[in-house]
Amino acid sequence: MSLLAVHDLAVARGGLRTVEGVSFTLAAGEALILRGPNGIGKTTLLRTVAGLQPPVAGRIEMAEDAITYAAHADGLKGALSVAENLRFWAQVFGGGGIGDALQAMDLGALADRPAAALSAGQKRRLGLARLLVTGRPLWVLDEPTVSLDAVSVARFAAVVRAHLAGGGAALMATHIDLGLDEARVLDLMPYRAQPGKAARPAGFNEAFA
Amino acid sequence: MSIWEYANPVKFMRTSGAILPFAVAGAAACTLGGLLWGFLTPEDYKQGSTVKIVFLHVPAAMMAINIWVMMLVTSLIWLVRRHHVSALAAKAAAPIGAVMTLIALATGAIWGQPMWGTWWEWDPRLTSFLILLLFYIGYMALWAAVEDPDSAADLTSVLCLVGSVFALLSRYAVLFWNQGLHQGASLSVAPGERMSAVYRYPLYLTMAGFFLLFLALLLIRTRTEIRRRRLAALQAREMRT
Amino acid sequence: MLSLLKRDLALATRAGGGFGLGVAFFLILCALVPFGVGPETGALRPIAPGILWLGALLSCLLSLDRIFALDHEDGSLDLLATSPLPLEGAVAVKALAHWISTGLPLIAAAPLFGILLHLPAAATPWLVASLLLGTPALSVLGAFGAAITVGLRRGGLLLSLLVLPLYIPTLIFGTEAIRRGQEGGDPATPMLFLAGITAGVVALVPFAAAAALRVNLR
Numbered sequence: 001m002s003l004l005a006v007h008d009l010a011v012a013r014g015g016l017r018t019v020e021g022v023s024f025t026l027a028a029g030e031a032l033i034l035r036g037p038n039g040i041g042k043t044t045l046l047r048t049v050a051g052l053q054p055p056v057a058g059r060i061e062m063a064e065d066a067i068t069y070a071a072h073a074d075g076l077k078g079a080l081s082v083a084e085n086l087r088f089w090a091q092v093f094g095g096g097g098i099g100d101a102l103q104a105m106d107l108g109a110l111a112d113r114p115a116a117a118l119s120a121g122q123k124r125r126l127g128l129a130r131l132l133v134t135g136r137p138l139w140v141l142d143e144p145t146v147s148l149d150a151v152s153v154a155r156f157a158a159v160v161r162a163h164l165a166g167g168g169a170a171l172m173a174t175h176i177d178l179g180l181d182e183a184r185v186l187d188l189m190p191y192r193a194q195p196g197k198a199a200r201p202a203g204f205n206e207a208f209a
Numbered sequence: 210m211s212i213w214e215y216a217n218p219v220k221f222m223r224t225s226g227a228i229l230p231f232a233v234a235g236a237a238a239c240t241l242g243g244l245l246w247g248f249l250t251p252e253d254y255k256q257g258s259t260v261k262i263v264f265l266h267v268p269a270a271m272m273a274i275n276i277w278v279m280m281l282v283t284s285l286i287w288l289v290r291r292h293h294v295s296a297l298a299a300k301a302a303a304p305i306g307a308v309m310t311l312i313a314l315a316t317g318a319i320w321g322q323p324m325w326g327t328w329w330e331w332d333p334r335l336t337s338f339l340i341l342l343l344f345y346i347g348y349m350a351l352w353a354a355v356e357d358p359d360s361a362a363d364l365t366s367v368l369c370l371v372g373s374v375f376a377l378l379s380r381y382a383v384l385f386w387n388q389g390l391h392q393g394a395s396l397s398v399a400p401g402e403r404m405s406a407v408y409r410y411p412l413y414l415t416m417a418g419f420f421l422l423f424l425a426l427l428l429i430r431t432r433t434e435i436r437r438r439r440l441a442a443l444q445a446r447e448m449r450t
Numbered sequence: 451m452l453s454l455l456k457r458d459l460a461l462a463t464r465a466g467g468g469f470g471l472g473v474a475f476f477l478i479l480c481a482l483v484p485f486g487v488g489p490e491t492g493a494l495r496p497i498a499p500g501i502l503w504l505g506a507l508l509s510c511l512l513s514l515d516r517i518f519a520l521d522h523e524d525g526s527l528d529l530l531a532t533s534p535l536p537l538e539g540a541v542a543v544k545a546l547a548h549w550i551s552t553g554l555p556l557i558a559a560a561p562l563f564g565i566l567l568h569l570p571a572a573a574t575p576w577l578v579a580s581l582l583l584g585t586p587a588l589s590v591l592g593a594f595g596a597a598i599t600v601g602l603r604r605g606g607l608l609l610s611l612l613v614l615p616l617y618i619p620t621l622i623f624g625t626e627a628i629r630r631g632q633e634g635g636d637p638a639t640p641m642l643f644l645a646g647i648t649a650g651v652v653a654l655v656p657f658a659a660a661a662a663l664r665v666n667l668r
Binding site for chain 2: 594598599602604605608611612614615616618619622623626639640643647655658661662665666668
């Protein structure tokens with residue numbers, strides 16, 4: 001059962017196409033890692049899949065209400081405690097407890113601390129714990145392991161593995177080797193949009209070029 | 210031939226380039242002709258010489274409103290059909306509309322001064338034009354503030370939509386606001402007031418002149434905007450290679 | 451959506467939320483006016499309804515850019531946009547949270563500040579009633595302006611420029627309601643218009659604001 005199917009997708013940033021012709025599918029239990037040099041458009045591609053911006057060309061087919069997105073900005077409110085932050089997102093996404101999520105990312109001891117008092121690594125763990133409380137199968141992750149130490153990276157990889165085993169799927173952009181051998185890798189270099197005069201119009205200004 | 214063909218920038222540039230000289234000539238002829246005719250017409254002994262400012266005031270006021278309506282229509286076209294030329298035309302029209310509003314306000318004040326004894330009165334009509342000026346300024350400020358042209362076009366279009374509703378609403382609110390202070394519209398500089406026939410034709414001529422002036426300025430400014438976008442696109446491509 | 455309301459209210463009232471700044475600004479404004487126009491009752495009484503409404507309006511404006519800017523900076527807006535919550539609903543709820551945390555305290559403080567400006571006692575119920583009817587529109591229109599300017603540097607000034615003209619009808623009918631009420635006239639017409647504007651704004655403007663937010667999230 002395919003959770004995500006992308007056909008011939010092209011995305012643009014700053015008015016120019018970055019990648020085009022990208023196609024892949026993601027079924028339950030699968031993970032796909034996007035690779036490519038900085039600036040090739042991994043973040044733009046992930047945001048487009050998440051629905052935050054419209055694609056320039058191509059089609060995205062996704063199961064209803066399947067997606068949850070996590071990026072560099074964690075969406076944490078410093079004035080609220082760790083538990084309050086998680087409880088908010090749990091309620092927004094339809095209920096469910098936060099205990100398992102706290103446990104999985106080893107945040108139990110910090111549950112009542114204000115989020116502003118956490119270190120960068122702890123904040124990142126909280127951001128990843130949020131994925132667990134959403135209860136959604138398709139995880140779209142942009143550089144999820146920034147600020148994490150080796151132990152936390154291993155913990156995160158274990159969480160992703162458990163998620164995949166439970167029927168979820170993960171699409172992520174990361175430079176770091178998570179040790180997820182079962183994950184496919186998609187290198188975006190072959191899909192790079194041709195620069196120069198052949199660059200096809202994608203933005204407002206380009207319509208006049 | 211569909212009007213939508215002009216959404217194509219290349220076709221627009223070609224057609225506007227052809228029309229432009231005639232628009233400029235027509236604008237100059239009608240405006241200057243109308244003004245000269247009007248100002249040289251012997252004075253109506255009842256209304257005195259200041260009423261001749263109507264030849265500037267009425268066309269400017271008419272264009273101030275019509276230009277906002279044009280911006281509303283082009284904004285809707287952008288939102289629905291994503292024609293880039295439409296969005297740029299709205300952007301180009303706004304400063305013209307703002308200046309027309311300023312002319313209307315200034316000439317309205319000059320016209321009213323002998324009547325009121327002051328350089329400004331919060332007459333419903335003038336007040337509505339002042340509010341319209343505020344909307345024009347806000348619209349232009351938003352275009353200037355947003356860097357990404359797609360976002361700027363979308364945001365200014367939404368602003369124009371909401372602003373149009375409120376401009377209309379303010380018109381009636383201001384009428385309500387000032388009715389209570391002055392009985393009747395005795396201080397109104399309503400252009401619909403009885404105007405002797407001898408003034409009517411010069412007025413029509415200046416109205417046509419202002420319309421052609423708007424057309425000429427709009428075409429020039431839109432062409433400039435299109436060229437600006439082409440330049441930006443070329444520069445962006447240079448950066449990528 | 452209730453959870454979003456509770457979260458925003460909690461954020462507004464905790465440390466760093468700026469709770470009470472609106473009322474403080476309102477107080478300062480009302481205290482400044484007599485220094486500008488003179489302390490005579492005759493000078494202050496006629497302008498009291500207008501000053502009070504203007505003060506409430508400007509104090510509302512102060513806290514408006516916080517509605518979306520903070521969420522935009524820390525990424526919550528992206529997350530809300532990809533959540534089951536409809537963006538229009540999120541806008542409406544955030545405007546409601548703004549009204550509860552900024553508008554209501556202003557309404558509560560207004561009668562007190564009316565005393566400073568020699569507002570006749572007969573006008574006070576009309577002051578409170580007109581503010582209750584009109585301030586929700588201020589919050590929703592402000593949310594619209596905030597949605598348009600989120601992510602802009604120096605967005606605050608542009609926000610004021612865009613939003614203040616939209617406030618004019620509410621201001622006109624609000625002050626007229628107070629004036630008619632205190633003179634014993636019939637305030638029904640302005641109050642009805644006020645209610646109508648607020649109802650229309652609350653029902654329709656969130657859609658425009660959500661559209662603007664989507665543009666800014668692209």
